[in-house]
Amino acid sequence: MKGYVKYILIILCLNFGLIQLGFSQDPCYQRIGVEGGGFGWSYENGDSPTNPIEESFTQPATNAGFSLDIFILDNSFNMEINGVDLATQEIEFQSNGTSGINVRFADGDEYENQTDPIWQLAGDAANPLIRVQISENGEVSLYGSKESFGPLFPLELINGNALNTITWNSTGTNTVIARQNVVGATEMTGTGYGLDEVPCEEMYDITKDGEFVDSNSDGYAQIGENISYTFEVEHTGNHEAVYGVEIMDPILSDDPIGLSSGTNLLGGTLSGDDNTNNVLDIGEVWTFTVDYQTTEEDIYWNKGVYNQTEVKGERESGQQLPEKESTDPTPYQSGDAGWDPARPEHTYVPLNGKGNGLLISNPMLPSKGRD
Incomplete structure (x- = not known):
């Protein structure tokens, strides 16, 4: 009898755990507009006014972090968020004329080997080429597409490059600077937006x-x-x-x-x-x-x-x-x-049936339907 009671209790505990798991779900988000969030530049070789090129914008406080979507990239970038660099080095996607590619896909695929050169790829708002996500805790995640307008896959930094932990302000404004070193022709376009958690x-x-x-x-x-x-x-x-x-x-x-x-x-x-x-x-x-x-x-x-x-x-x-x-x-x-x-x-x-004396004669009467 003791063994029987113990068995019943174990089943109840397991069932309770399943019930709890059934109610869990990832949060949903809405985008919070950025002041000057859309950014971009394009310069032919030798035409860049500065090196590096920078553009800054201000993000209002959000409770779920920030995302930067890049649509066109030739051929590297870094960012500064509230005074802290996104990465310890410029994130390089091109081998020629640079210190070397220092980013790849988490599955081992590499730019220029398993993909076309980064400057030949493109994205848009629905399918960005590169996405930078900064959580409310300041943790950074990178994603990239292997083809134009394709799905995003996790990226990782290599060859001595590393991501920093960012301080993200959930109650005050955030200053974001998009930055790019100039190597030959240089181009970068994209947009930034904050995220707030909302009921799904x-x-x-x-x-x-x-x-x-x-x-x-x-x-x-x-x-x-x-x-x-x-x-x-x-x-x-x-x-x-x-x-x-x-x-x-x-x-x-x-x-x-x-x-x-x-x-x-x-x-x-x-x-x-x-x-x-x-x-x-x-x-x-x-x-x-x-x-x-x-x-x-x-x-x-x-x-x-x-x-x-x-x-x-x-x-x-x-x-x-x-x-x-x-x-x-x-x-x-x-x-x-x-x-x-x-x-x-x-x-x-x-609904007024014939003979009940409730003639429907006004077509402007509101029309409304059974449990």
């Missing part, structure tokens, strides 16, 4: 509106006539895209409805995916429209449809984002016919 549900939002479609224009709802629902899913963050977007709506489907460009489940259509990559990118607002056929219960028993939808998505890493409930952009309010104070954020569409 602030990365996206969803609204749901509904309108009864009186297909025979008789002013009454009849069984089988449609409610047209319009969903808007908006990317409300500014740092990373949202993948695998789905909505859960109990009156439309028992299963999640995956959203993708064009025609979706139930014959609904989606617009707003500007590059048709089925990823909710920064700045995108997706509009999904779908019809719901009314039932006898909707019309004659409930005299309308109350309903609320949830949206869910995930980060590129696969981390699930918190589900978020829909709101109505034109909500019913206290005093409106059919108002239910227990469901203030739900979408409600009133």
